[in-house]
Amino acid sequence: MDQQDFSQLHWLTQLLHGIEVGLVVIDRDYQVQLWNGFMENHSGLSSKEVQSRSLFSLFPDLPQQWLISKLEAAFLMESRSFTVWEQRPWVFPFANPRPVTGGLSMMHQNMTIQPLTNSQGTISHAALLIYDVSVQAQDRQKLSQANDRLEQLSQIDALTGLANRRQWQRLLAQEFDRCRRYQPASCLVVIDIDHFKQVNDTLGHSMGDQVLNRLGELLKDSLRKTDVVARYGGEEFVLLLTETRQEASIKLAERLRQSVEQLVFAFMPSLKITISLGLCPYHHELEGTEQWFELADQALYKAKRQGRNRLVCFEPHNG
Numbered sequence: 135m136d137q138q139d140f141s142q143l144h145w146l147t148q149l150l151h152g153i154e155v156g157l158v159v160i161d162r163d164y165q166v167q168l169w170n171g172f173m174e175n176h177s178g179l180s181s182k183e184v185q186s187r188s189l190f191s192l193f194p195d196l197p198q199q200w201l202i203s204k205l206e207a208a209f210l211m212e213s214r215s216f217t218v219w220e221q222r223p224w225v226f227p228f229a230n231p232r233p234v235t236g237g238l239s240m241m242h243q244n245m246t247i248q249p250l251t252n253s254q255g256t257i258s259h260a261a262l263l264i265y266d267v268s269v270q271a272q273d274r275q276k277l278s279q280a281n282d283r284l285e286q287l288s289q290i291d292a293l294t295g296l297a298n299r300r301q302w303q304r305l306l307a308q309e310f311d312r313c314r315r316y317q318p319a320s321c322l323v324v325i326d327i328d329h330f331k332q333v334n335d336t337l338g339h340s341m342g343d344q345v346l347n348r349l350g351e352l353l354k355d356s357l358r359k360t361d362v363v364a365r366y367g368g369e370e371f372v373l374l375l376t377e378t379r380q381e382a383s384i385k386l387a388e389r390l391r392q393s394v395e396q397l398v399f400a401f402m403p404s405l406k407i408t409i410s411l412g413l414c415p416y417h418h419e420l421e422g423t424e425q426w427f428e429l430a431d432q433a434l435y436k437a438k439r440q441g442r443n444r445l446v447c448f449e450p451h452n453g
């Protein structure tokens with residue numbers, strides 16, 4: 135080796151020790167032969183300490199079976215392989231060097247396995263290249279959290295925090311399919327505040343909003359977790375009472391009507407409101423969710439015509 139070659143080798147060694155990528159060379163027994171500065175810094179183990187020791191005895195937390203199968207495949211196929219953090223967040227259990235700004239406590243890693251040949255041309259070692267991708271992982275996590283939040287918001291009515299009409303339609307379709315298949319008893323109830331226009335006209339729109347909000351709370355608190363309550367729009371609310379037969383649903387709806395009648399609004403104790411309700415149980419003649427809703431809505435309008443503050447139940451067989 136001449137002086138020029140020697141200098142180049144010296145520089146290369148320095149570069150490999152200084153790069154911001156982990157570099158580990160192991161032999162066929164998984165014993166460490168090279169351990170660069172990145173690995174020293176993040177593991178706390180010096181190159182001397184790990185020299186000729188098995189990776190798996192140094193790091194009992196390594197995913198041994200998985201890593202061995204990757205290494206053996208690379209040895210056998212004589213080709214590079216690549217794994218990304220989405221498959222397995224990290225290989226080496228290193229702390230994230232930027233936990234405060236990054237948010238992730240562990241360093242997320244991509245890894246390349248590169249088989250290495252000896253001077254006779256046979257594969258005798260493998261290099262593991264470890265890339266710190268915590269920043270990308272964190273960005274992805276934030277984006278996915280923001281998407282989840284948006285998805286949640288797109289299903290919620292901003293004023294009452296109840297499911298909105300879009301979400302209602304999705305849940306109603308689900309329940310309809312379930313009823314069709316398993317024939318359980320479920321009832322759909324449409325609720326409308328009586329003379330709500332007067333509330334708005336006399337007290338103002340923002341008081342009207344508070345009334346809607348309070349009614350939403352009352353409905354939510356009065357039902358089971360498995361039931362669905364949604365704001366259908368304006369001053370109209372809808373309920374889906376799952377696994378509840380007609381008689382029990384009528385009792386529940388009637389109780390709701392009475393609770394609303396007795397509802398006291400902290401911001402205006404003299405204010406009284408009432409609701410009208412239309413109820414339609416699931417039955418097999420129903421063609422789809424639109425008809426189910428339509429029949430409950432027709433019952434609601436009957437309740438309005440009959441003088442409001444009452445419940446009318448649609449009877450499937452005698453209209």
Ligand SMILES: Nc1nc2c(ncn2[C@@H]2O[C@H](COP(=O)(O)OP(=O)(O)OP(=O)(O)O)[C@@H](O)[C@H]2O)c(=O)[nH]1
Pocket residue numbers: 293326327328329330331332334338339340341342343346367368369438442
């Ligand atoms: N404050 C408030 N009012 C709303 C909202 N959405 C709809 N409304 C009002 O609800 C009222 C509904 O009035 P109408 O459809 O005439 O019905 P009503 O006065 O309740 O009379 P009946 O239903 O026949 O008993 C209208 O004044 C709408 O402006 C809302 O988000 N906030």
